Amino acid sequence: MSNIERQKKDNSLNIKNLSLLFEKFPNPIFVTDVKGNILISNSTAAMTMGITLDQFLKSNVNDLVHKNYYDKSYTLEAAEKKRPIRGPLTTALGITMISSSTPVLDDDGEVILVLTTGYPKGINPKIADSDERGFTSRRKREIEYLRSRVFDKTEVVAESPLMRQVLLMAHKIAQTDSSVLLTGESGSGKEVLAKYIHRHSKRSLEAFLAVNCAAFPEPLVESELFGYEKGAFTGARADGKMGLFEAAHRGTLFLDEIAELPLALQSKLLRVLETGEVRRIGSNVGRRIDFRLIAATNKNLEHMTEQGTFRKDLYYRLSVIPVQIPSLRDRPEDIVALAAKFLADFNKKYDADVELDANTLEIFKKQSWPGNVRELRNLIERKVICSLHDYPEDCLQSAATVDTQEQRQGDIFKYFGLSGTLREVLSKVEKKYIDSVLEACGGRIGEAANRLGIYRTVLYRKLKAFEQKE
8 A cells, every 4th residue: 555545545434433432422513615615524513503413514605694594604714814713693593602713824824724613602612511411411402403403304304405405494494483484385284384383482381273274155254264253144053153262262273275365364364463353243242362374375465466466564464474385396405305204104004015116206306396396195095905805007107207308209109098089089088188287276266277377167077077088
């Protein structure tokens, strides 16, 4: 072995040993080069910012600040001034630290490395060192908390950087009591994220009520939300009824598809949010209520306010904290993780032992997934069910599994079994597309009709005609 090769091996061992040593250190600690690229770090430094150690080691301190993982870095200032720099900073998880960056100089007085350490604000480093055992124990608890609470895979799958950012934001939001507006495509997981916010809030022991504003016929929306007194209208229950606002008292109310709320009720919802009072239909008495509102929509509310179909004042009141959930096609890392999760869930549910091969997962990652997570979940369930009854493989065909380059270049009509007269082929294509849109919309007729660009009544007629032909 040459001297150069031996030196490289020694350096590798040194870096490895340094990493092991850093991991034993109870406080955040990392080393960067003169440009701020992170070379060595312990997991504590990464976890205080809410990212993995692997992500942290691929980062630059300036990029971390620009991406709001923490609000200030003293590393480059220490490198520029060639002296130790110390000061406070706050991470994305709301953890306030005292950070100290110390430059390491070569024989010519030039900075080659910068060592940065930190400790929680308010703790004297000398006291912390003398009580290292207690601090190490607390550090383990904090890391366990972050791992189990922020990135708990049993709650929300967040393997992609985009979704991890959303989850970290949701975790911070949960500590407040402000209204939240979740936006994103249909099936992207808005209700799942709403439940996550509720479970990590101070209201977690109280009720979480999810209401789909498009699910109720318009005449019934008000009575369902506000409730009514006895005899308020024909057909009302003799003892009256509590509304969903009251039922959510001290808890969280999730209003999905908020864009479908009739204009007349938008003003009443605004009043409830501003006064904290709800008045049942047929009553002159306001009832004090305390609930946290999370609203969600797959439509552009800002655009709707310009068109006059959604109240501006309500939009501003709802979007105190807006959160955009990325579509599944924008987070391919989550596709594999979600597919594995759904497969495990449905294998357990149906007592099956289905597996997904690497080729299938690669195909999944290349799809557009217009139905997002809901579409992927439905596809995995269909695969498991088909395996139980020895159905032919073509029972799995859907927009998600056939959208590959090879298939697009083939005979698409033959592939889908489309033959007959022009009228018959058009009818089959229409049915397949309507079925696909309905599946992507979770069976919601109103949303599907809107996506198809037809009236709800027209969609009902078409579905009835399809049934009669079968």
